[in-house]
Amino acid sequence: MTDKKNIPFGKPFIAGKELYYIAQAVMEGHLSGDGPFSARCENWLERHIGAPKALLTPSGTDALELAALLLDIGPGDEVIMPSFTFVSTATAFVLRGAVPVFVDIREDTLNLDERLVEAAVTPRTRAIVAVHYGGCGCEMDALRAIADRHGLALVEDAAHALGASYRDKPLGGFGDLACFSFHETKNVISGEGGALVVNRPELVERAAVIRQKGTNRQQFLAGQTDKYTWVDIGSSFVASEIVAAFLWGQLERVEEITAKRMNIWRQYHSALAPLAKRGEVSLPEPPAHCHVNGHIFYLLVRDENARNSLLRQLNGQGVNAVFHYVPLHSSPAGLRYGRSHGNLAVTESVAQRLLRLPLFFDMESDDVERVVAAVSACHA
Template sequence: MPEHIPFNWPHMTGKELYYIAEAHFNGKLAGDGPYTKRCHHRLEKLSGCLKALLTHSCTAALEMQALLLDIRPGDEVIMPSYTFVSTANAVVLRGGVPVFVDIREDTLNIDEGLIEDAVTPRTRAIAPVHYAGVGCEMDAIMEIAQRRGLKVVEDAAQGFMSTYKGRALGSIGHLGAYSFHETKNVISGEGGALLVNDPDLVQRAEIIREKGTDRSRFFRGEVDKYTWQEAGSSYLPGELIAAFLWAQLEEAGEITENRIARWRRYHEMLEPLEKEGLLRRPVIPAHCLHNAHMYYVLLAPDIDRQPVLDELKKQGIYAVFHYVPLHSAPAGRRYGRAHGAMSRTDNLSVRLIRLPLWHGLPRAAQERTVESLYTALHR
């Protein structure tokens, strides 16, 4: 084992370079080639979504969501503050206003009980974020949206291969988004996907993704030429990215099982520290199947996180914190607003530590991580 234990180590199946070479040999390097189409079909089969479209990042998929909803200046989208900046940026780039609400104590997902009170006449959508690949309470969120005439756009960046009550994350709302960044479970270096579940949005999604043209329809022989139809951009990844991703999608089930085994090992080894009251382990609702995207702990409120991280780093263990809540960031205060108290977001975000977790992480590395954490907490 190396002296240091990295937080993340990208997994390779061994077929990536072969498929990339095949794409090169075929002379098809731009987007929407054979490998892209294979990936689309596999994502649709795995998720059950109506239409999957590869994008060059999850950020691009989130921006497409905002375009598809026709977010305009002053329109509001309700979301958690405890998320990556792309969730909010997609709205802000259209002139919209992110409205931040607090998170749940157990899953760190958006508190569905606070959403309805945040709805105003300017609200257009709800953007649940499935933190750590654990599903938000989608039944409640969809019910609110239906009753109030809102759209639901899932940020499932961390949620590929996770389910809520048997349904794939990203396939429940009107739109969904996946990430295949190298820090995720299934990767393409950079990359993402838009999932379209509303049949009324499928054709527009293709148009927006192709610079606002109906180029996809032209190549299918549905129109005799393609023209500029509406505002769009170039959201396609190149075929080499799709070839890499195809190698990963072929083994998505095995990759997920491998990570879950290591997640469970951490969960078992950390039980004594939870019983001592020094930390809290993740909570997974019974109706959610997660993908072991990350293993985090929440330190007891009276423990200062930074000395713990410093001690782990001295031992060569690269554990890390996570998001700085968006409502407290300069851009969050400038472009968005918090609805109500953000006490749980503020409290939990400063106590969270993510432990190293990746495909193939050796048992010895996990044992050393837990032993070092034990020592740091008992100091």
């Protein structure tokens, strides 16, 4: 039961046998990466997404950095992405010397506006990064067509998106590469954690090498080579088996986790519908072909003052609602390393008007009612 006085924004949770599996990993004496729990998690991701390969990484950030290395992104290359995203979407490419090119988002999904992307393509463009905000799929058909027309890589930043789908196919299965996060704020967690999904078979072998510090250790362990040596660039992108053991306890319960979060999401949506009808707030309205996963429930209000005042009032009542991203294009490092394509009016407006309501696995229906009552009281 949640503390009556304070409803946190989010909370790490145990869904099933996580602690038992960690004990099992310890007893079996395999604590570094790529043990039996890592294999279970990776096989699950491969089956769920229909991908040739999934590789666990220590974080979603590492999965993005591995993606940038694997795509040979280099100095002066341009990578199209939204500005309304987490810093790692950009830093992964900036670390390689590339320039993030920020394109505006759609107000209905808060995702990259696919209608603006093609005009941002230049001879230096190498990739498009589609961030599925709150688990709502970007328009992957349109983005794939643009990527193919211009010979660009398509990368999904699927940090929010495990368990969500686009046109009935799981997100993570559309890009050449997809990057997941299992940070404790996500739907499925392992404290810190992530995965790179490789959808192009010809990239699988090199992905394993880069992830293993640039060595052919994976091939060596599989008996495919008699030497274990340095063959390429790489870094330390392997997740520990302890983390994988915890993650496996969650992945086996993913349907239950998603269903629970979606119940909360739906409860918010229907209870707040009257406020939306009166034009006091806007609610997320995912397109019919995008099935979301209950990762985020957000409200858009009139302006920044209304948002800040609502946040103050909710926090004052022990409801820890929060805002979200400060747009990257206006941040100090974004100004230094990136550039904007056209104006980013929707991004700027949404960043000022958005707040996220508490949503976590153990949240009870009473807690949701309390949040709804607090939001409604602010609009009485």
